Amino acid sequence: xxxxxxxxxxxxxxxxxxxxxxxxxxxxxxxxxxxxxxxxxxxxxxxxxxxxxxxxxxxxxxxxxxxxxxxxxxxxxxxxxxxxxxxxxxxxxxxxxxxxxxxxxxxxxxxxxxxxxxxxxxxxxxxxxxxxxxxxxxxxxxxxxxxxxxxxxxxxxxxxxxxxxxxxxxxxxxxxxxxxxxxxxxxxxxxxxxxxx
Amino acid sequence: xxxxxxxxxxxxxxxxxxxxxxxxxxxxxxxxxxxxxxxxxxxxxxxxxxxxxxxxxxxxxxxxxxxxxxxxxxxxxxxxxxxxxxxxxxxxxxxxxxxxxxxxxxxxxxxxxxxxxxxxxxxxxxxxxxxxxxxxxxxxxxxxxxxxxxxxxxxxxxxxxxxxxxxxxxxxxxxxxxxxxxxxxxxxxxxxxxxxxxxxxxxxxxxxxx
Numbered sequence: 001x002x003x004x005x006x007x008x009x010x011x012x013x014x015x016x017x018x019x020x021x022x023x024x025x026x027x028x029x030x031x032x033x034x035x036x037x038x039x040x041x042x043x044x045x046x047x048x049x050x051x052x053x054x055x056x057x058x059x060x061x062x063x064x065x066x067x068x069x070x071x072x073x074x075x076x077x078x079x080x081x082x083x084x085x086x087x088x089x090x091x092x093x094x095x096x097x098x099x100x101x102x103x104x105x106x107x108x109x110x111x112x113x114x115x116x117x118x119x120x121x122x123x124x125x126x127x128x129x130x131x132x133x134x135x136x137x138x139x140x141x142x143x144x145x146x147x148x149x150x151x152x153x154x155x156x157x158x159x160x161x162x163x164x165x166x167x168x169x170x171x172x173x174x175x176x177x178x179x180x181x182x183x184x185x186x187x188x189x190x191x192x193x194x195x196x197x
Numbered sequence: 198x199x200x201x202x203x204x205x206x207x208x209x210x211x212x213x214x215x216x217x218x219x220x221x222x223x224x225x226x227x228x229x230x231x232x233x234x235x236x237x238x239x240x241x242x243x244x245x246x247x248x249x250x251x252x253x254x255x256x257x258x259x260x261x262x263x264x265x266x267x268x269x270x271x272x273x274x275x276x277x278x279x280x281x282x283x284x285x286x287x288x289x290x291x292x293x294x295x296x297x298x299x300x301x302x303x304x305x306x307x308x309x310x311x312x313x314x315x316x317x318x319x320x321x322x323x324x325x326x327x328x329x330x331x332x333x334x335x336x337x338x339x340x341x342x343x344x345x346x347x348x349x350x351x352x353x354x355x356x357x358x359x360x361x362x363x364x365x366x367x368x369x370x371x372x373x374x375x376x377x378x379x380x381x382x383x384x385x386x387x388x389x390x391x392x393x394x395x396x397x398x399x400x401x402x403x404x405x406x407x
Binding site (some may be wrong): 039109118119125138143148156162187 | 201205206208210215218219222230232234235236237238239254265266267269284285289291297339343356358382385388390394397398399
């Protein structure tokens with residue numbers, strides 16, 4: 001056995017604080033048995049961008065669904081079985097050749113959990129939140145999504161109860177693909193609006 | 198003199214590049230999942246509203262906020278609410294940690310005693326010009342600083358929702374419609390980029406006719 005096996009790395013300051021709060025709340029009987037494991041499992045396996053990709057692919061192949069999705073996002077997303085916290089008031093915004101949409105939360109990190117999962121670190125950190133409302137054209141180009149100058153950029157700051165999902169454009173050359181194959185093309189970033197497909 | 202929270206980041210300059218990654222695990226480290234779960238435990242035990250939850254993080258020391266990760270924010274907010282509601286004491290937390298356990302600062306706004314009447318019918322409709330009230334409340338608000346005093350156009354009327362400025366500071370509630378308001382970037386920033394609109398979702402009482 002390695003030396004490290006005998007001496008696990010000491011806890012970092014933040015890990016010591018987490019452990020302290022967990023211990024005190026557990027001693028007071030406030031943490032149900034298995035609760036932390038349940039939270040972890042729920043956010044790691046039940047929600048994520050694969051859900052959103054299914055919504056997008058369905059909208060690409062079914063014009064009636066797409067219309068419902070753009071009219072009442074919450075209800076149309078629920079048709080595929082997705083909903084819950086941070087997904088109760090969904091608005092879906094559609095990219096076209098002339099319009100590009102991108103979502104941000106400048107005040108915290110609001111994000112449509114049921115269809116995209118938990119937000120990535122960069123979405124929660126200051127640079128993205130500060131810059132996307134001020135210089136989206138520059139920031140999108142930096143992030144690998146340069147847009148022609150004549151494409152209108154619509155930024156959506158999730159500052160109240162609505163959560164947004166971007167409906168990306170269906171890529172060219174995909175006419176023969178099945179809905180499942182199409183879903184495989186849809187990336188998390190394209191549904192945030194920091195990438196085009 | 199109350200200051201706006203450090204969390205109100207829209208338009209702030211000097212942060213540099215976004216550390217983008219195409220994919221990452223939900224919880225890169227185990228403590229992050231635990232911190233998230235503990236916030237859920239505390240928020241449930243003290244029946245915190247969404248506004249009170251968010252404000253517990255917004256009251257962090259600005260330097261701490263900017264130099265700590267998302268789940269350290271959650272941990273700090275959870276511990277702050279736990280202390281403020283008497284579930285644990287700060288001394289217990291620091292004794293168990295074996296070191297400092299920084300908490301968020303006190304709320305600067307008093308509890309809302311009279312929330313006023315609910316507003317059932319929206320005052321504004323799609324296409325109306327509105328101006329965001331130029332106010333700087335000392336407590337929680339969901340009105341971003343970068344739109345205060347600015348004029349925009351209502352593009353969507355949403356349902357009525359509990360006003361965060363009220364619910365963050367006690368048990369009182371007031372319900373109002375929210376709107377999505379479109380602002381031209383040129384009207385928000387002296388160097389606003391061409392062909393850019395920014396949409397902000399705002400409660401009715403944040404707005405006045407333009």
